[in-house]
Amino acid sequence: MSRYRYGAYHEGPDPLAPPYDVREALDALGDSVLEGTRPGDALRELLRRGLPNDVRNRRGLDDLLREVRERRRELRRRGRMDGTLEQVRALLDTAVGQERAELFPDPSDDARLREAELDALPSDTAQAVRRLSDYQWRSDAARATFERLKDLLRGEILDSQFEGMRQALANQDPAAMERVRDMMAALNDMLDKDARGEHTQEDFDRFMREYGEFFPENPADLEELVDALARRAAAMDRLMASLTPEQRAELSGLMDEVMRDAGLAMEMTRLTESLRTRRPDLGWGTPDQLSGDRPLGMSDATGALAELADLAELEAALGQDYPGARLDDIDEEAVRRALGRSAVDDLAALRRLEAELERQGYLRRNRGELELTPKAVRRLGETALRRVFSRLTSGRSGDHDRRDAGQAGELTGSTREWRFGDEQPIDVVRTVSNAVRRSAAHAAAPSAGPGEAGGSVGTGGPGGGRRGVKLSVDDFEVKETERRSAAAVCLLVDLSYSMVLRGTWAAAKQTTLALHTLVTSSFPQDAIQIIGFSNYARVLHPTEMAGLDWDMVQGTNLHHALMIAGRHLDRHPDFEPIVLVVTDGEPTAHLRPDGRSWFDYPPSADTLVLTTAEVDKMTRRGAALNFFMLADDRRLVAFVDEVARRNGGRVFAPDAERLGEYVVSDYLSVRRGGRR
Incomplete structure (x- = not known):
């Protein structure tokens, strides 16, 4: 037999993990x-x-x-960018002072000539360093200080271009500088080869095996290497651009002198030009500033500027x-x-x-x-409805108006005997159980007797035989349901710009989604239609309603909205009519015979007459108009009071945050057969 060993799963995400909760x-x-x-x-x-x-x-x-x-x-x-210049000047002054101290006790003419040469040194640091490069130092201490100066410059300049170069040159071995020259030559040759389209990954891997210690960032390919070098080179260029003209001239002269002395000037120029060509987007020559008090070396300042560019x-x-x-x-x-x-x-x-x-x-x-997506809109509707119900008291819940056995209802969990004409679903478990119990009582009956349906449920037995359970008409049970009277629901929502100005726009949309979710989930037999109205009215789909923007137009055309609602009610003559109107303004527009909207403020007599006529039609249909006012404007209050008088509907004035509670409660009260 096969043996299996089980262990931790290591191949990607846990296949048994629950779905990500969004x-x-x-x-x-x-x-x-x-x-x-x-x-x-x-x-x-x-x-x-x-x-x-x-x-x-x-x-x-x-x-x-x-x-x-x-x-x-x-x-x-972090600090100032002229730290290297400050260090070089300090070392230069120290070396000159040490040399003067060595020369002072010497009464010879040679000593006086040397002192005169030191007195004639130019004030420009770069020129002074260049002049002293061929000077024959008397003082061993001064010679060592000057060598420290050159090592400092060489390390700062190279480290500002190649991160980590300072550590590579720490031993001051001439062979180390020769290796740097070889590396730069190989790097430039590789870049030239890539520019001709001849570079391969094998070339890069070979280069990294040979000179990888100079690149602690460990790039994976030439593009990563170029990106790292170009960012530091551009930062160095920005550092130079940020110095004063005098500082820039001094530092540039020092860099040229050190690079020529190290035999790297030509290779460094080739590299900088190549990097600038490849990455012209890095802000070369754009001044930047560091505002600290501590002087920074060239490498540290370059690193800070490169990091600033990355952060930008x-x-x-x-x-x-x-x-x-x-x-x-x-x-x-x-x-x-x-x-x-x-x-x-x-x-x-x-x-x-x-x-x-x-x-x-x-x-x-x-x-x-x-x-x-529609799935998202359904979720938003469920959330809006859940929030509404969280504010409703338990005593106001309830959604049934009549118990009866009806196919369009919901299951109650009970069953009853089947009667002729029933359309409810058959409860298979109860039906077969009844047959089994009856068969056990009449085990001796070999076949269906009078009054039996003659059907059977077969089960396999030993040896391939079959044992049958005979079904009788009396065995059948159906699942009991409760029937609800159907309603034709119209929700009329004001889309005018004033809804936004008053901060009621989001509440109106949340209410719409909550009501639609309630009707479609708890009262699927109801027919709901959402109608938005501003200068014109139109039927809205819930998906459209969720992302709907307000209409920056003039007009509150309740006349058109009631016309559309009336057609919806006429298509469902046997349904109980429910019409809910959410608005923050009186009617200011109506639909003309040619189908165009007419706006007037204050409302024209034609607007009021035509809107009132549609209200009267609703009354004749038996539809009460329940208004939810989101403003206390005097004209609006007068209009809805007149509608209530003519139609018998009710008027609510909820706060925007309680609009959903009012609308949903009113719908449920009507569906329970309560006061309309």
């Missing part, structure tokens, strides 16, 4: 959409704030952005405020360098959230724009 994130996203934000903008805002109620305290993009900006401020306060790019990527911005644009390695591993984990969580919203079918892209 419900809270979707609810937060939906709140923004319902307030009028486009789905793409709402997602960006969610990613900026971070995951709602995250137990791991994951940071959002704004949190990461604040840390990047704080890091930039810290870098700028990271700041732009984290800002996500450019067309087509995606989280994939953010360089994970740049985040790691700037903010550490925990920030990378936070970014990964945000990326997963964005991906899961699309993968689980809540968001989709249409021509580059994000939009909510």
